Amino acid sequence: MNPAEKRRLKIGIVCYPTTGGSGIVAVELAHALADRGHEVHVISYAVPVRLDTLRPNLRFHMVHVPDYPLFEYPPYSLALAAQIAEVSCKYDLDVMHVHYAIPHAISGWLARRICGRSNMPLITTLHGTDITIIGKDKSYLPITRFSLEESDLVTVVSSWLGEKVREVVKCSCPYEVVYNFVDPEVFKPRKNGEPRPFPTDPDVPVLMHMSNFRPVKRVQDVVDTFLGLRERMRAQLVMIGDGPDAAAAKNQLYASPYADDVHFLGPQQNAEKLLPFADAFLFPSNAESFGLAALEAQACGVPVIGYTAGGLPEVIEHDKTGFLCEVGSVDKMIDACEKLFRSPELQQAMAQAARERASTQFLLKPAVDRYQELYWQAMVKLESQSGAV
Ligand code: GMT
Numbered sequence: 001m002n003p004a005e006k007r008r009l010k011i012g013i014v015c016y017p018t019t020g021g022s023g024i025v026a027v028e029l030a031h032a033l034a035d036r037g038h039e040v041h042v043i044s045y046a047v048p049v050r051l052d053t054l055r056p057n058l059r060f061h062m063v064h065v066p067d068y069p070l071f072e073y074p075p076y077s078l079a080l081a082a083q084i085a086e087v088s089c090k091y092d093l094d095v096m097h098v099h100y101a102i103p104h105a106i107s108g109w110l111a112r113r114i115c116g117r118s119n120m121p122l123i124t125t126l127h128g129t130d131i132t133i134i135g136k137d138k139s140y141l142p143i144t145r146f147s148l149e150e151s152d153l154v155t156v157v158s159s160w161l162g163e164k165v166r167e168v169v170k171c172s173c174p175y176e177v178v179y180n181f182v183d184p185e186v187f188k189p190r191k192n193g194e195p196r197p198f199p200t201d202p203d204v205p206v207l208m209h210m211s212n213f214r215p216v217k218r219v220q221d222v223v224d225t226f227l228g229l230r231e232r233m234r235a236q237l238v239m240i241g242d243g244p245d246a247a248a249a250k251n252q253l254y255a256s257p258y259a260d261d262v263h264f265l266g267p268q269q270n271a272e273k274l275l276p277f278a279d280a281f282l283f284p285s286n287a288e289s290f291g292l293a294a295l296e297a298q299a300c301g302v303p304v305i306g307y308t309a310g311g312l313p314e315v316i317e318h319d320k321t322g323f324l325c326e327v328g329s330v331d332k333m334i335d336a337c338e339k340l341f342r343s344p345e346l347q348q349a350m351a352q353a354a355r356e357r358a359s360t361q362f363l364l365k366p367a368v369d370r371y372q373e374l375y376w377q378a379m380v381k382l383e384s385q386s387g388a389v
Contacts, residue, residue, distance in 0.1 A: 009375060010039045010091055014084060014098040014108060017048040019241070019267055020212060021292035022127035025157070025180050026099040027051045032368040034058040041087050045076070049269055061087050077103035084111035088120060095375045097123040101130040102140055105147035119386055121152035121378035125178070126161060128289025129216070135168045145171050152378045158311030161289040176374060179314070180290050181367040182299045184359035189301030189351070190276035197273060198263055204234045205341040208278035208302070210271060210293050213243025221284040221330055223249050227256055228334040235341060236261045238278065240268050276300040279347060280340050283312070286327050291315050298322070299358035303350035305336045315362075321354040
């Protein structure tokens with residue numbers, strides 16, 4: 001498409017509304033596209049966390065799943081397809097961008113068939129568990145492979161995830177890597193002397209963990225690292241989020257001799273107000289496609305300690321912006337925390353490098369430029385295939 005023809009687009013964005021990273025990425029992208037003057041329609045079953053529904057150029061459309069006594073399992077995928085089809089037709093959308101394959105990609109495909117919008121590209125962004133879950137249970141493999149092959153463009157949030165698509169889904173569709181991003185004006189280091197917004201001893205370093213407490217996050221390793229570290233030196237642990245493994249971690253930590261040094265804050269929507277107050281961020285996932293929380297921590301000037309696994313090595317520079325250890329090597333993580341906490345100079349140097357890396361390599365603007373360019377490319381491709389160009 002001639003750059004002069006690059007006009008204001010009407011874009012549909014489908015995402016999960018929960019606190020997970022895929023919803024956050026979709027929402028920040030929606031905000032940025034709306035701020036550039038595009039007309040953005042966000043579709044989800046609840047108002048997504050962080051979505052500014054009153055923003056100019058942005059509209060939110062709630063998926064309504066009808067209640068019917070016969071439905072033991074309400075057909076959410078169909079309700080979503082119906083909503084996507086309705087919005088696509090009513091607003092004459094140019095592009096449909098779905099975040100997370102299951103079930104959004106197949107609902108998007110179905111919606112396009114329903115409303116006969118064969119010239120509206122379907123773009124699918126894969127976020128991680130939508131692919132890795134298939135590695136464990138193949139039930140969704142055929143439908144995922146089909147919906148990726150039928151998408152006009154597939155994007156992944158790390159090179160590691162791209163390789164997983166090939167390995168697990170065995171899909172030969174081309175994909176683009178578009179890294180997740182952060183706004184360094186929102187996620188930024190704390191000011192000198194700014195008090196912590198949670199009740200901790202100001203003179204004792206804080207180790208922080210934030211996640212959905214699912215098995216992939218290896219919360220037990222967070223617990224073991226903290227308890228091991230605490231045997232060696234004074235430290236405090238701040239835990240943010242909730243999920244299946246939260247209760248066990250809480251019970252174990254509160255029953256330990258260091259209960260007073262542990263603070264569970266539960267799910268928090270304003271991570272940017274908490275992350276800057278950590279001295280290290282612990283993120284020992286074993287198959288994290290990207291690790292948005294680790295990027296946000298770095299942007300806040302917080303070194304990250306995690307595992308050499310998944311896409312994390314693409315986000316964290318080992319020995320510079322944090323430490324990456326072999327999966328399961330809790331002792332190495334204890335050593336890394338101790339090293340950081342005993343040397344304020346090292347902690348400061350890594351904090352600065354982390355901030356620098358996040359605010360230069362993972363910026364919002366180039367990522368939004370790229371998505372916008374990909375929308376245009378997909379539109380041109382479809383137009384030329386239909387002989388309209
Ligand atoms: O499993 C999660 O952590 C939730 C999931 C989601 O849908 O938000 O997170 C995935 O997408 C994020 C945004 O792209 C990535 O930063 C996370 O690394 C990824 N999680 C996993 O791969 C486990």
